[in-house]
Amino acid sequence: MTSQKYALAHIAITALLLLSCSDKATSPSTESSSSTATSSTVASSSATHSSSSFTDVLISSSSVVASSSSAVSSSTTQAISDGSLIDNRDGQTYKTVVIGSQTWMAQNLNYTPTSGNSWCYDNKASNCTTYGRLYDWATALTACPTGWHLPDTTAWNTLETYAGGSALAGNKLKAVSSLWATYSGITNTDDYGFSALPGGYYDGSLFHGVGSSGDWWASTPNGTTDAYGRYMYDDDAFLSHTNGGQASEFSVRCLKDTP
Numbered sequence: 001m002t003s004q005k006y007a008l009a010h011i012a013i014t015a016l017l018l019l020s021c022s023d024k025a026t027s028p029s030t031e032s033s034s035s036t037a038t039s040s041t042v043a044s045s046s047a048t049h050s051s052s053s054f055t056d057v058l059i060s061s062s063s064v065v066a067s068s069s070s071a072v073s074s075s076t077t078q079a080i081s082d083g084s085l086i087d088n089r090d091g092q093t094y095k096t097v098v099i100g101s102q103t104w105m106a107q108n109l110n111y112t113p114t115s116g117n118s119w120c121y122d123n124k125a126s127n128c129t130t131y132g133r134l135y136d137w138a139t140a141l142t143a144c145p146t147g148w149h150l151p152d153t154t155a156w157n158t159l160e161t162y163a164g165g166s167a168l169a170g171n172k173l174k175a176v177s178s179l180w181a182t183y184s185g186i187t188n189t190d191d192y193g194f195s196a197l198p199g200g201y202y203d204g205s206l207f208h209g210v211g212s213s214g215d216w217w218a219s220t221p222n223g224t225t226d227a228y229g230r231y232m233y234d235d236d237a238f239l240s241h242t243n244g245g246q247a248s249e250f251s252v253r254c255l256k257d258t259p
Contacts, residue, residue, distance in 0.1 A: 082193055087111060087145045096256070097193040100162040102155065103256035105148070106195050108132025108216075113143055119249055121200050121210050130179070131199030131210065134249035137227040140217045144254035150219040151255040153228050160230075160239050163192060169239035170196075170232040174214075181212050181234040196232055202249035215242065215250040 085094045085105065095106035110132040112118065116139030120128035135143055140150050151159075163169035174180060174188035175195040200210035209215070211234075218228040222243050229242045229250055244250065 082106065085145070085148070089145060095193075095195070097195075099159060099192045099194065102158060102162075104159070104194060105254045106193055108197070108199060109135075109143055109252040109254055111143055111145070113139055115139075116142070117249065118143070119202050119207075121202070121207050127199075127210065131197055132251055134199070134202050135217070135252050136249050137217055137221075137244075137246035140250070140252045141219055143252055147257050148254040149257060150217060150252060153218045153220040155255055156218055156230050159194075163194075163239070166239050166241070168237055171237040173239060174232060179211060183235045186235060186237065198232075198234060199251045201244075201251075204245075204247050204249070215244070216253050217244075217250045221246070 082098070083096045085096050086092075087094065090111060092110060094109075097104055097106040108131055110128050112133065113135075117136040118133045118139055120126075120133060121131060144150055159173075160166055160169045163172045171186065171188050172191040173194040173196050174190060175197050176188050176190050177195075177197060180188060180198055196214050198209065198211050198214045200208055200213060201215040202208075213231055213233050215231040216229055218230065220228045222228055225246055226243050227246050229244055231240050231242045232238065233240070
């Protein structure tokens with residue numbers, strides 16, 4: 001709890017005592033969490049990565065109330081508990097966010113694996129910096145750091161439900177950013193700090209959609225050649241279900257392992 005909240009709680013309690021000595025004042029509770037992940041080998045059925053360690057520090061920002069300048073829209077009281085993840089395989093730091101019972105990376109993965117297929121959009125390193133890398137499905141399965149994983153369709157469904165269902169979740173999960181094209185009646189609010197960006201995708205020969213769509217893999221296959229995922233478009237509010245060829249290359253959002 002911040003010093004400001006201590007001051008507000010003290011004022012509230014004092015006021016209640018002045019009104020009646022029989023009143024009972026209750027101070028708000030504070031939740032704080034932190035975790036540390038240690039080194040291990042990244043599991044892979046198709047590629048083996050060298051053993052590496054990383055530190056995942058989840059810094060609780062207890063009960064952040066929405067404001068016009070925050071990542072949360074002014075119409076919600078959803079608290080954001082955010083933190084950071086340091087991937088010691090390459091030293092990159094990622095924002096993380098707790099959404100309901102899940103802890104997600106709040107940025108797309110930008111790790112360059114030692115094997116497999118991954119690309120920067122239009123083969124420009126600056127696009128990897130902004131949007132993260134694009135991975136084919138087999139590479140995406142093993143790309144997340146130890147202690148994190150590629151979410152399956154059930155995990156995506158949990159996020160979708162928490163964010164109000166498929167028809168609303170897209171706008172609530174998109175970053176409030178000029179990188180998204182704008183349309184009348186479409187307002188991105190980033191209510192939960194997921195901060196999705198329109199990184200596009202690669203179909204194996206052409207790049208598509210940067211600035212207008214974001215596409216993310218799920219770990220759930222659909223037969224031997226396809227796999228499921230999620231996408232968002234700039235001109236609607238949906239978090240939509242997709243089924244792509246496993247050779248296509250989408251963005252990756254890693255989900256923290258549950259104990």
